[in-house]
Amino acid sequence: xxxxxxxxxxxxxxxxxxxxxxxxxxxxxxxxxxxxxxxxxxxxxxxxxxxxxxxxxxxxxxxxxxxxxxxxxxxxxxxxxxxxxxxxxxxxxxxxxxxxxxxxxxxxxxxxxxxxxxxxxxxxxxxxxxxxxxxxxxxxxxxxxxxxxxxxxxxxxxxxxxxxxxxxxxxxxxxxxxxxxxxxxxxxxxxxxxxxxxxxxxxxxxxxxxxxxxxxxxxxxxxxxxxxxxxxxxxxxxxxxxxxxxxxxxxxxxxxxxxxxxxxxxxxxxxxxxxxxxxxxxxxxxxxxxxxxxxxxxxxxxxxxxxxxxxxxxxxxxxxxxxxxxxxxxxxxxxxxxxxxxxxxxxxxxxxxxxxxxxxxxxxxxxxxxxxxxxxxxxxxxxxxxxxxxxxxxxxxxxxxxxxxxxxxxxx
Ligand SMILES: Cc1cc2nc3c(=O)[nH]c(=O)nc-3n(C[C@H](O)[C@H](O)[C@H](O)COP(=O)(O)OP(=O)(O)OC[C@H]3O[C@@H](n4cnc5c(N)ncnc54)[C@H](O)[C@@H]3O)c2cc1C
Numbered sequence: 095x096x097x098x099x100x101x102x103x104x105x106x107x108x109x110x111x112x113x114x115x116x117x118x119x120x121x122x123x124x125x126x127x128x129x130x131x132x133x134x135x136x137x138x139x140x141x142x143x144x145x146x147x148x149x150x151x152x153x154x155x156x157x158x159x160x161x162x163x164x165x166x167x168x169x170x171x172x173x174x175x176x177x178x179x180x181x182x183x184x185x186x187x188x189x190x191x192x193x194x195x196x197x198x199x200x201x202x203x204x205x206x207x208x209x210x211x212x213x214x215x216x217x218x219x220x221x222x223x224x225x226x227x228x229x230x231x232x233x234x235x236x237x238x239x240x241x242x243x244x245x246x247x248x249x250x251x252x253x254x255x256x257x258x259x260x261x262x263x264x265x266x267x268x269x270x271x272x273x274x275x276x277x278x279x280x281x282x283x284x285x286x287x288x289x290x291x292x293x294x295x296x297x298x299x300x301x302x303x304x305x306x307x308x309x310x311x312x313x314x315x316x317x318x319x320x321x322x323x324x325x326x327x328x329x330x331x332x333x334x335x336x337x338x339x340x341x342x343x344x345x346x347x348x349x350x351x352x353x354x355x356x357x358x359x360x361x362x363x364x365x366x367x368x369x370x371x372x373x374x375x376x377x378x379x380x381x382x383x384x385x386x387x388x389x390x391x392x393x394x395x396x397x398x399x400x401x402x403x404x405x406x407x408x409x410x411x412x413x414x415x416x417x418x419x420x421x422x423x424x425x426x427x428x429x430x431x432x433x434x435x436x437x438x439x440x441x442x443x444x445x446x447x448x449x450x451x452x453x454x455x456x457x458x459x460x461x462x463x464x465x466x467x468x469x470x471x472x473x474x475x476x477x478x479x480x481x482x483x484x485x486x487x488x489x490x491x492x493x494x495x496x497x498x499x500x501x502x503x504x505x506x
Pocket of ligand 1: 150151234290389396
């Protein structure tokens with residue numbers, strides 16, 4: 095007779111130790127009375143170092159990082175984003191006006207803080223590893239997720255079995271948790287690839303993020319410390335391939351030329367990494383005891399620094415509902431509907447707005463360009479419209495959950 099390995103039990107199982115999974119583990123452990131298990135491999139220092147991206151965290155997300163004690167340590171690596179400049183560089187017959195937004199218009203120090211992913215992820219890992227209420231199951235992969243009537247069964251590649259009351263899928267865009275939940279996704283490609291790298295330049299950036307709106311998509315510059323910045327450059331796949339092949343010197347020249355030398359000569363550029371740009375939309379976000387967060391729940395092009403900020407809001411809303419539960423079994427259906435309701439408007443409206451913005455650049459359809467130009471003209475003219483748009487971009491217009499509301503003002 096074969097001897098089966100014992101089944102371990104946990105209240106909440108979180109699949110995927112990406113940034114959203116790590117933040118979810120910390121938030122659940124701090125804010126709820128339940129036992130928490132996180133499943134997945136801990137990235138090596140080499141893997142952390144290889145993620146050269148940076149993330150612009152809007153103020154509500156920073157407030158959450160502050161509540162979870164992530165911000166004090168990451169703060170020293172962060173750079174403020176005080177102004178946002180948009181430049182129409184489509185060389186089209188209808189040219190939209192330049193727009194400049196400043197955080198001071200909203201009486202804020204900065205819209206966001208740009209944090210290198212490697213520092214953020216390292217600090218999240220340190221806090222999760224040091225947390226007494228989180229069990230990190232360092233499996234190579236979760237290989238089976240089976241939702242049952244009153245629990246979810248989980249199996250790992252190493253043959254361990256777990257039984258959880260509730261499962262949170264933070265397992266990225268190809269989420270096995272989403273497949274297990276039966277939630278259908280709609281995925282589309284933009285025929286664009288984003289090139290990301292960090293670079294240095296001669297003139298100061300004055301804490302200004304610049305977005306050049308180009309026919310292949312936006313070229314976004316995000317300020318880092320001193321004369322350093324990070325780049326997210328959306329290109330057609332063939333153009334991106336060509337750009338990856340260039341020597342560093344040639345790439346710097348090409349970048350400077352495309353940026354119209356606004357920050358002077360580009361003196362060096364780090365490793366270039368390519369990301370195919372996709373979109374994904376779900377009908378709902380929770381079913382069969384499985385709750386989806388981060389890129390398991392939505393994928394948007396890297397425009398306006400929205401992706402991870404949306405993921406952080408998923409966590410904040412989910413934890414807000416979990417906090418009020420005493421029994422995960424009896425409350426599971428109301429939890430699912432509360433989470434579906436809380437996330438629909440925010441996720442869908444942002445996915446559609448980013449899709450529209452991206453397509454208004456990619457498609458050479460004149461009425462769309464006229465509409466975009468008229469919108470930007472109206473925004474330049476109206477103070478109220480500008481404030482509305484800035485608050486919308488920050489996610490500050492939403493009825494934010496407790497974790498995103500400041501205990502005291504966050505020191506930027
Ligand atoms: C170039 C670029 C720039 C960006 N800039 C910004 C920005 O400035 N601001 C912003 O808000 N967003 C930004 N984003 C978006 C942001 O990077 C993503 O939203 C974020 O990385 C998603 O994190 P995640 O934890 O949901 O997914 P992931 O980082 O994909 O993590 C998923 C985790 O699940 C694990 N996993 C998968 N399957 C299994 C399994 N079977 N078992 C166990 N573990 C599993 C994976 O190993 C991984 O650790 C940017 C994106 C790009 C491409």
